[in-house]
Each structure stands twice: as structure tokens, then as C-alpha cells.
């Protein structure tokens with residue numbers, strides 16, 4: 001640590017003294033040594049550079065780095081998957097040895113995930129839409145899954161899906177493929193000239209299409225069991241889910257309010273943990289759409305208060321979601337949010353901010369407001385690299401960035417993930433965790449695909465230390481209690497040890 005500090009100080013002095021002169025006061029050997037020292041210091045300064053690796057982990061690191069080098073060496077004229085868009089790269093990623101390793105790796109927690117977009121679309125089509133209650137409403141050229149007539153969808157426009165499937169001239173397979181286009185961005189027709197706004201319109205239409213299914217208690221429960229299953233199977237042991245707490249209705253027409261919905265999820269998680277002891281649980285963040293008035297926000301904060309009082313330790317935070325550029329900014333909500341901050345127990349904010357390519361707009365400045373409003377974490381923080389004062393503040397206050405690589409690519413912020421600002425955050429040792437945001441809407445499952453891009457595209461020279469830091473930070477920056485932290489850490493250490501053994505003996509590759 002001291003040696004690293006001295007090296008960094010020396011290199012800083014050297015760069016300041018000589019970089020502008022264009023004269024290198026070094027002979028050939030010293031030149032090589034200095035070059036080596038710069039690269040080593042950069043590596044040690046970056047995320048994961050100071051992580052302790054045991055002799056076994058160092059051995060595993062060599063295996064991992066060798067595999068990585070092989071897979072990043074592109075054959076002439078062949079693009080490497082990490083440089084490609086996820087929609088094209090997915091089968092290549094799945095065929096790679098590195099993806100197998102990352103799937104096997106215990107990934108700790110996923111801290112940025114929206115419940116209504118978390119489950120794979122193919123499961124929804126093959127399961128929920130085959131149930132007798134499943135209906136589809138068609139209104140003004142748009143389609144909505146539902147089980148009952150909705151205010152936005154009259155009864156005479158609503159049909160039983162199984163009947164529509166029977167009547168489909170090209171057969172049920174073709175019908176199901178069409179149905180899946182309603183909730184999967186990969187399957188929607190996309191013009192190459194599509195703007196971020198066009199993509200967001202399609203994206204929001206997926207949430208609208210799913211809404212009716214997730215208001216029906218039996219579907220809501222089956223869906224969330226599947227959600228836990230998909231993430232647990234991907235070696236994730238804990239989740240923090242952003243949920244809007246919609247009202248539910250059951251088969252007898254009985255209604256359930258937000259607090260009862262919280263209890264339904266709580267019981268479901270307990271039941272899942274009983275069946276899967278290596279899964280450690282879920283906590284919820286109340287997430288409301290930015291498209292609201294000040295009065296709506298005040299009501300949402302009241303709801304948050306009642307949820308955190310009744311479901312203490314289960315509902316842990318508050319967030320505002322939706323496309324930042326066209327929607328209301330955090331600055332415009334600040335007076336109402338600040339009033340709540342002066343309460344005896346102020347809300348814990350986990351704001352989305354900086355999920356934008358704009359610069360010096362109010363959307364881009366959401367980052368300033370999120371930090372001033374004392375957010376615990378930042379959802380995305382994609383545009384943080386444009387704000388040097390803020391990135392220093394984030395590091396000093398240990399506000400972690402919830403980086404979601406594939407989400408940023410699919411929603412049009414970046415085409416090639418080697419250019420994702422996560423690379424810069426990693427080199428600057430700005431705390432970050434990897435999350436998958438809405439994997440069900442783009443044909444991903446769990447979070448391993450996002451880890452693949454983080455490791456192969458954003459940090460191509462990093463090794464096991466980088467992954468270890470990401471995994472342990474996912475627990476460090478979560479909203480769990482001290483007791484829960486100890487339990488998860490003990491279990492995770494055991495699983496990590498097994499994973500390292502697997503790398504050494506070849507069973508993980």
C-alpha cells in the first residue's frame with residue numbers, strides 16, 4: 001500500500017515535470033522500467049487492484065486471465081462478442097468459456113432490478129399466456145395482457161388468448177412468437193435510425209403490456225417465484241427489487257392494497273428461502289414513475305412511510321423511475337423531497353440519475369440533485385464522467401454506481417460497450433456494482449450477461465481481483481442489516497472458495 005502510494009506520487013511528479021517537454025530523460029532500460037511501472041500503478045489504482053488474493057486465488061487468476069486473453073484475441077475479420085451488440089452477440093457469448101465461468105461464479109447481490117421486467121419473456125409466453133384466465137386487449141393498435149376488463153381496455157376489445165392461439169392461421173408457434181414481441185425489445189422491429197426516444201417508447205410499451213398480468217394475484221405470485229428461481233439459478237443470493245406496489249385482485253375479485261402486496265411478496269420470499277437455503281432474500285425499493293405531480297409525489301412518500309413502518313427491514317428505499325430526458329427532473333421535485341428529508345426518519349433514496357447522453361440539461365444534472373438529496377446509491381450514473389466534482393464526491397461519500405451495461409446498450413446510450421464510461425469508473429476506482437435492470441425485456445436471464453460485458457468489454461485487462469471486488473461490493477453497498485451481512489458473507493466466502501477451486505481444477509471452465 002505504502003509502496004503503491006510512493007509509486008503513484010513519483011509517477012505524478014514525473015508526468016508533471018516531463019510530460020510537456022517531449023524530452024524523455026531516460027535510457028532504453030529505464031524507459032522500459034518506467035513504462036512497466038506506469039502500467040502496474042494504473043492496474044493497482046483501478047477497481048480490484050488492491051484486493052487481496054490468496055495463493056490459491058492467484059493460481060485461479062492465472063487460469064482466468066489466460067482464458068480471457070484467448071477469447072479476446074480476435075481472428076482476422078471476426079468480431080469479438082464483447083465488441084458486439086447483445087442482440088447479435090448472445091449466442092456467441094453463451095458458447096464462450098468465459099460465460100460458463102461467470103455463470104458459475106457466485107455473484108452476491110443484484111442491487112438494480114425492476115420486478116416487472118426481470119423475468120424472461122419466453123417463460124411468460126409459455127406459462128402465463130397458456131392459462132385459461134389470460135386475455136389480450138387490443139386498443140388503438142396497442143396490445144395489453146390482462147385477466148379482466150381494464151379502464152384503458154374495454155371488454156369488447158378483450159379476448160381469451162388460448163382462443164386467439166387456436167385461430168392463428170400460421171399455428172401456435174408463430175402466434176407465440178408474435179405475442180413475445182409485445183414484451184421483448186429484441187423481437188420488436190427497429191429502424192437503424194431509431195433515436196433514444198423511439199427506443200424508450202417501445203420499452204415503456206413492454207411495461208404497459210405486462211401491467212394487467214401483474215395485477216392478478218395468481219399470476220403475480222407465479223411470476224415472482226420464477227423471478228427468484230432465475231436469479232438463484234444464476235448464482236445470485238440476494239436481490240434489491242424496485243417495485244411500484246400495484247393493487248392486486250384475486251380470482252374471487254378480492255382486492256389487495258400496497259401493504260398487503262408487500263406481505264404477499266414477503267411470504268413468497270420466505271417460502272423460496274425455505275426451499276433454497278443458499279438464497280438469502282430480497283428487499284424492496286418503492287419505485288414510482290417520474291411522470292407525476294408534486295401531490296402525487298407527496299402521496300408516494302406517505303405510502304413509503306407506511307410501507308417502511310409496517311414492513312420494517314423489508315421495504316428499504318425510495319426511487320423515481322422513467323426516461324430522464326423528457327420527464328420531470330429531480331430538481332423540480334427537490335422541495336417536496338427535502339420536506340421529507342427533514343422528518344425524524346427521512347426516506348432512504350436510491351435514485352436513478354445520469355441515465356442520459358445529454359449534457360448540462362436538467363436530466364444530466366439529476367446527478368447533482370441525487371447527491372445533494374443524499375442518495376445512498378445511484379442507478380446507472382452513466383453521465384457521471386462529465387462531472388469531475390461529482391465523481392470525487394461519489395468516491396469520498398462512497399455512493400456506489402449501479403452499472404447496467406446491457407441496459408445502457410439496448411436503450412441506445414452506447415453501441416460498443418468498450419466505450420462504456422464504466423471503463424473510466426473502473427480505472428478511477430469509483431465504487432460500482434453490476435446489475436441487469438430489466439433483463440426480461442431484452443432476452444437476457446439473471447445478471448451473468450452483464451458481468452460478461454463488464455469483464456470483457458469494460459475492463460479487458462482485469463483479472464480475478466476485479467470480479468472479487470464487484471461481488472463483495474454488491475454485499476457491502478446493499479441495504480441489509482449487520483446480522484444479514486455476516487450470514488451472507490460467511491456463505492459467500494464458502495461459495496467463492498469452491499469457485500476458485502473449480503477454476504484451478506478446470507471444472508469451472
Ligand SMILES: [Zn+2]
Nearest residue numbers: 114352379437
Ligand atoms: Zn432502472
